[in-house]
Amino acid sequence: MPNPTAAILIIGDEILTGRTREGNAYFLAGELAKAGIDLKQIRVIGDDHATIVAAVRELSAAHDQLFTSGGIGPTHDDITADAVADAFGRMIDVREDAREILARHYAARGVEFTESRLRMARIPEGARLIDNPVSGAPGFSVENCHVMAGVPNIFQAMVAGLLPHLAGGAPLQSRNWQLMVAEAAIAEELRALAVAHPGVSLGSYPFVTDGQYGTNLVARSTDPVALEAAFAALKTHFPEGQ
């Protein structure tokens, strides 16, 4: 059975203007590979209601899971929750269980529970909450769409709570073989190896270090036996690697 598929949707003008270097997709990509969920697309869009609604509809329909990051805070530019509700045709309002979580969190810390903070208890109807052990305000899942915070440590904590509940597949494993030769010098042999090992993806990634050309060869597969066979062939064909 093929592994389940996924997409990641990053929401935030600060990425598109070059102010912030995105890191949540990089983190989640690694976690999904370990969980055996095939990431097919990462998309970054701005804080625009219609754009978010359209992207959520398209990506959730085309993949088994959709993960979003960003736009669920207390300020006027946090519009993700309302857009996701719209995308799935659900009502959205302050929900009592989310309000209680926030009330407890703020009471324990002597922080005032303001009108702005109450905004973070707005949850689409029928959604399941995602625990936020860092700052209280929960994420949520609507159907196959998992809505999480953009702040990296909160995002990572939410992923840790969410992923074990999702159906995974065979983890993608990889083996790395580094050669200090230019990519083009081994392209023909590598192509032949790729043909001979159809169950394994063979990627080649050139680099330059101290003016020397090198190539990282990466074999990837969800089938450990096929992976080791391909890796053994790599080592045999390119014994100068490491």
Add this chain to the structure above:
Amino acid sequence: MPNPTAAILIIGDEILTGRTREGNAYFLAGELAKAGIDLKQIRVIGDDHATIVAAVRELSAAHDQLFTSGGIGPTHDDITADAVADAFGRMIDVREDAREILARHYAARGVEFTESRLRMARIPEGARLIDNPVSGAPGFSVENCHVMAGVPNIFQAMVAGLLPHLAGGAPLQSRNWQLMVAEAAIAEELRALAVAHPGVSLGSYPFVTDGQYGTNLVARSTDPVALEAAFAALKTHFPEGQ
């Protein structure tokens, strides 16, 4: 007149599997903001012909400019040039001017011009070449789609050669105001300021440092006068910032 729009398409399994942290989109996002080109979407997809063709068609039709990164090297997993040719219905073959550039580059360095390296002279018909001062092999532009390498220093050199030839608009400028208060504590005031300054985008970005909550407020606009007025209002309303 509104600024021209753009999308970035990053092509490579190594991003989706979490092996590599993408950085080219981050670099180009900053350059586009300075050039007055509005970046509307970043998309990352894998090394799959049909997926690349569909994404190039969709994103080039929906934006004034499309920039791609990755998949134009000499190995079997470098399939971007053929996919872009397909997306625009063009033939692709080794082109004499590209072949000459590579021949000169390798001759000057005493490097053998192999069959694999010749693959990098495959250029869709009618394309304009993009100079590669680092490793010779050119990028190319087909209509509004600019195809560049994935290796970061080559990508950056190609962008530097390409961008001055594209029509830009008013550069996006930004001013930053940092407060050591939680985002929620200022959300209402910020919302009012956003309403009062419609030509300026006011973003708020929470952070935690040494256990202290803080918020970066970022005012962005292509109109310098409106930007300074909004920034002055930020400073007046939140005099404790810096």
